Amino acid sequence: MTAHQKTRLSLNQEQMVLAISGALFVIFSLTLDSFFQVSNLVSLLQNVSMLGILAIGMAGVVIGRGIDLTMVAVMVFSTGWSFVLFTGGMQIELALLLGLLLALAIGTVTGILVAYVEIPDIFATLAMATVITGLGRFALVPSDNIFISGDVGWLASLGTGSVAALPMPVVLFLVVACAAFVGLRLTRYGAFVYAIGDNPMASRNSGIPIRPIKVLMYSSSAFIAFCAGLIMAMTVSSVNTKLASSTMIYDIILVVVIGGIGLAGGKGSVRNVLSGTLLIGLLLNGMTIMNISYSAQNIIKSLILLLAIIVDSVLNPRDEQTSQQGDI
Amino acid sequence: MQISPLIEMRSVTKEYRGIPAIRNVDFKLLPGEVHALLGENGAGKSTLTKIMAGVTQATAGEMRLDDKAVSFATPGEALAEGVAMVFQETSLVPSMTVAQNLFLGEEKLFNRLRGIYIAAQQFMQSLNFQVDPWADVATLGAAKKQMVEIARAVRQKARVIIFDEPTATLTPEEKRHFFALVRDLKARGVAVIFITHALEEALSIADRISVLRDGELVISDDADRFDRDMIVQAMVGRSLSDELYHSHGEDKIRPPGHKVLSVQNLSMSKIVKNNSFSVYGGQVTGIFGLIGSGRSETAKVVCGIYKRDFFHGGEVRLENKPVRYRTPRPAVMDGIVYVTEDRKIEGFYESMSIAENIHRAAQAANVSPGLFVSYAEMKAMAADWSDKLNIRAIDSDASVIELSGGNQQKVVIARALVQKPKVVFFDEPTRGVDVGAISEIHQLINDLAEQGIAIVVISSYLPEILNLSDRILVSRGGRIVEEFTPEEATEERIMYAAVH
Numbered sequence: 001m002t003a004h005q006k007t008r009l010s011l012n013q014e015q016m017v018l019a020i021s022g023a024l025f026v027i028f029s030l031t032l033d034s035f036f037q038v039s040n041l042v043s044l045l046q047n048v049s050m051l052g053i054l055a056i057g058m059a060g061v062v063i064g065r066g067i068d069l070t071m072v073a074v075m076v077f078s079t080g081w082s083f084v085l086f087t088g089g090m091q092i093e094l095a096l097l098l099g100l101l102l103a104l105a106i107g108t109v110t111g112i113l114v115a116y117v118e119i120p121d122i123f124a125t126l127a128m129a130t131v132i133t134g135l136g137r138f139a140l141v142p143s144d145n146i147f148i149s150g151d152v153g154w155l156a157s158l159g160t161g162s163v164a165a166l167p168m169p170v171v172l173f174l175v176v177a178c179a180a181f182v183g184l185r186l187t188r189y190g191a192f193v194y195a196i197g198d199n200p201m202a203s204r205n206s207g208i209p210i211r212p213i214k215v216l217m218y219s220s221s222a223f224i225a226f227c228a229g230l231i232m233a234m235t236v237s238s239v240n241t242k243l244a245s246s247t248m249i250y251d252i253i254l255v256v257v258i259g260g261i262g263l264a265g266g267k268g269s270v271r272n273v274l275s276g277t278l279l280i281g282l283l284l285n286g287m288t289i290m291n292i293s294y295s296a297q298n299i300i301k302s303l304i305l306l307l308a309i310i311v312d313s314v315l316n317p318r319d320e321q322t323s324q325q326g327d328i
Numbered sequence: 329m330q331i332s333p334l335i336e337m338r339s340v341t342k343e344y345r346g347i348p349a350i351r352n353v354d355f356k357l358l359p360g361e362v363h364a365l366l367g368e369n370g371a372g373k374s375t376l377t378k379i380m381a382g383v384t385q386a387t388a389g390e391m392r393l394d395d396k397a398v399s400f401a402t403p404g405e406a407l408a409e410g411v412a413m414v415f416q417e418t419s420l421v422p423s424m425t426v427a428q429n430l431f432l433g434e435e436k437l438f439n440r441l442r443g444i445y446i447a448a449q450q451f452m453q454s455l456n457f458q459v460d461p462w463a464d465v466a467t468l469g470a471a472k473k474q475m476v477e478i479a480r481a482v483r484q485k486a487r488v489i490i491f492d493e494p495t496a497t498l499t500p501e502e503k504r505h506f507f508a509l510v511r512d513l514k515a516r517g518v519a520v521i522f523i524t525h526a527l528e529e530a531l532s533i534a535d536r537i538s539v540l541r542d543g544e545l546v547i548s549d550d551a552d553r554f555d556r557d558m559i560v561q562a563m564v565g566r567s568l569s570d571e572l573y574h575s576h577g578e579d580k581i582r583p584p585g586h587k588v589l590s591v592q593n594l595s596m597s598k599i600v601k602n603n604s605f606s607v608y609g610g611q612v613t614g615i616f617g618l619i620g621s622g623r624s625e626t627a628k629v630v631c632g633i634y635k636r637d638f639f640h641g642g643e644v645r646l647e648n649k650p651v652r653y654r655t656p657r658p659a660v661m662d663g664i665v666y667v668t669e670d671r672k673i674e675g676f677y678e679s680m681s682i683a684e685n686i687h688r689a690a691q692a693a694n695v696s697p698g699l700f701v702s703y704a705e706m707k708a709m710a711a712d713w714s715d716k717l718n719i720r721a722i723d724s725d726a727s728v729i730e731l732s733g734g735n736q737q738k739v740v741i742a743r744a745l746v747q748k749p750k751v752v753f754f755d756e757p758t759r760g761v762d763v764g765a766i767s768e769i770h771q772l773i774n775d776l777a778e779q780g781i782a783i784v785v786i787s788s789y790l791p792e793i794l795n796l797s798d799r800i801l802v803s804r805g806g807r808i809v810e811e812f813t814p815e816e817a818t819e820e821r822i823m824y825a826a827v828h
Contacts, residue, residue, distance in 0.1 A: 186701055187700055187701065188699055190701075191688060191691055195688045195692075198677040198678065198679050199676070202676055204655065204656055205633055205656050205668065206660065206665075206689045206693075207689075207693055208688070208692040209657055211655075266677070266679055
């Protein structure tokens, strides 16, 4: 774990998030008739698990003091292309492999732009997201919606199967979370990601290969985006490319920030993503049951995101000087 | 005769998250005096002055200005009452000119630059400051920046100017100039408080001296009643022999081992020009140079942190094998490490513990090559180095940012040593380090040299260079211009080589 002072702070934020989640749960259970039912709670978890998986990918980048705005575009077009190839008669395994390679290639290019060309990550990934959306729609995926027809074999269970009453997407979310925990906390790679997020200059000077690590960071987020896209495609039996131009990327950032992973990097862990996912899942489910319109939901989400970023910049200031105000 | 104090602090306490930084401090500043504030890092000097200048607020106690109780919520309020603070990191806008900085915040709706320049020139002349009002602040040296900062404080009719370690980044030449300024301010009736680590400065310039230790005011008296030993004793609470800064001359000088590093005609833009020197194993090579002489930049080019010029960049040979580093990583792998002069910016990971800091460096150099992080190994490594370097922390999980300057520096040094280096560049190894830790770090550097490691110590503090070095190189204008043996080196000769 990180040192106790900072842990105390982020613990506070984590406890805060859990407390708000608990309060929301109680309020919704009391006021909304259809909330406290097993079927609703299961669907809540199922709906939010996709967001959670993407948020874990994003967290891996944010901890390394980056941000990946290409995730949704990568998710949609890598899996979309796979299923276009599959519908065109290609073997499913081969189609998926090609889609995965596309995702990894895009992640690598983004990483190279950030690490070697030294474009600030927010601009590099913003531009890449536009390029992927444009090129993908032009060259790879001919229509807005790809319906998956035909037998995909065992893959179907990724979306519709279940383990001990838990829907498969939830189980897979937990699997991805565990894998990310191991990757970030127990491996050399994760140690370097935290180091780069905390102090890139000290990392460089002490000989950490920061450029290759950054490329790896963006390739892994693209890999996770592909996995999320696959699960999503299997759940709804289609790929909707319009998602790439939706506000979904902000939902992902919302989960990451509200969970307590500082945008300044070097802080937080998978646990923060779990609590952030829980809170956002409750909120979205409650708002849907209350029949709040899509635009109104967007307004509420965006206000929460703004608030979360303000809280984050107070708790985890990026500027070294202000962060030392408590310095003696 | 009893003079009524200009500023009086009555049993002031300040707590950060429940931990007191200063406790019940009573402090008096008399009108028109120069008051030196001394103490080890973490003693509470900055906290005390920040309260006076409204940067932070006291938890308990009272501050009186002109015998009236005051409490400043912001630095602006303090300035309105004539209390200004000049920080270590200057608060000037680098991209603006001197004149624009002087009048910052007082611009009229239609800002007439010509008027500002004329007024600025007149004002600077009235202060006898040789600063060009048209110059961009970014192009000025540290001393000139300080002059602008002082001029701004005087312009705003400051009666009290507080300097937080004003001389830490100044070269000896610039220091002399700074002290002249302080005397000039005093002559104008401005009271000056300055925080410093250098005892000689305090003794030579201050009218009164106050010493803080662990958040309490230990002693406050006229400067002429102090001597070095008394101050050191008050600061550390124990008597420290003068051994710390004795000249190296009388001990044995370590003979050079084999030539580890040879640098020929190294060049980097306009900062390092055709620089040539060699470093030998088993001894300390001291490099003295004023700020801007290219000494740190030379070290950084050798260590791969900066890239040398593509054409005519010169040659670096490590154990007679030519090497060219584009990033620090291959340099670290080859055993060349750099201990930074600015540990907060590029030395350690502030949110991580001592153990994590050290272990990351070991991983970076493949000393700990495993794919998985071994927490047991990390803990053992931290215990080992904390023991070797005598790193003291409240608890082993404490993040490095909470440690004192000396302990932070030791962590940075441990991070370098854990990488099993052949050559270590120490850039200002004792900057911002308390007196007790300075001698420990010097001892450590000597021990490393005894073990056969090639050591380079870069410093702008002459006693440090004289105390540690077996060879003394002097850097000026981007190159090594002179070499002395410890016997022939004197402060005057080194300084002469550095400035001419």
